[in-house]
Amino acid sequence: MTTIESKSIINQPIEVVYKFLADCNNHEKLMPENVYNWSSTQDEARFTIQNMAKLALKVKERKENEEVLIVPSEKAPFDLTLLWRLKPVDTSTSEVIFLINADLNMMMKMVASGPLKKLTDFQTAKLKEELEQ
Template structure:
């Protein structure tokens, strides 16, 4: 199992960060430019990664003010789980951690690790930019 993650501290209360992340409609704002054909509801998102794959994700678990877990809702190129974990640092500061767990064979690991790391870094950076 390949695990890629990054954390960021946001100057907002935990409830505000959790509420933003728990609605997949908001996740389009966190995506890099190579994502297109985005469509979403609060619980599901579909998109295409340029030159790679189409993905359909759904929220499989919500733990209020703790964690949001997404898994593929259709067949994906590899087994993957995406999770956002939020943790209160202080009344107005929240640590958000984005974790991707992917079941990658050696060849897929060489091809996908770089883009997945860029995705994690981009999304945590965008979250900090959007929420402050």
């Protein structure tokens, strides 16, 4: 398993950050421009990544104010999990860690690691931007 991680400190209470991340409808705001055909509910999201793949993801587990675990709801190009972990820094600030765990063979790791790292960094930056407006 390859683990790709990004962290961010967000100037919002943990309850606000968790509420945003627990709803898949909000995740569209965290996606880069090459994601289109977005459709979602609170528990599931479907979208296309330009020149790559169509993905269908669902929330597998929510631990209130701690984490949101997202997994494929249909066959994905490779096995993966997306995990948002939350920790309070103080009453008005939260640490967010976004982890992508992907089952990549050596060739896929060479091709996909860079784009996946860019995606995690992009999403944590967009989360901070969205919630600190």
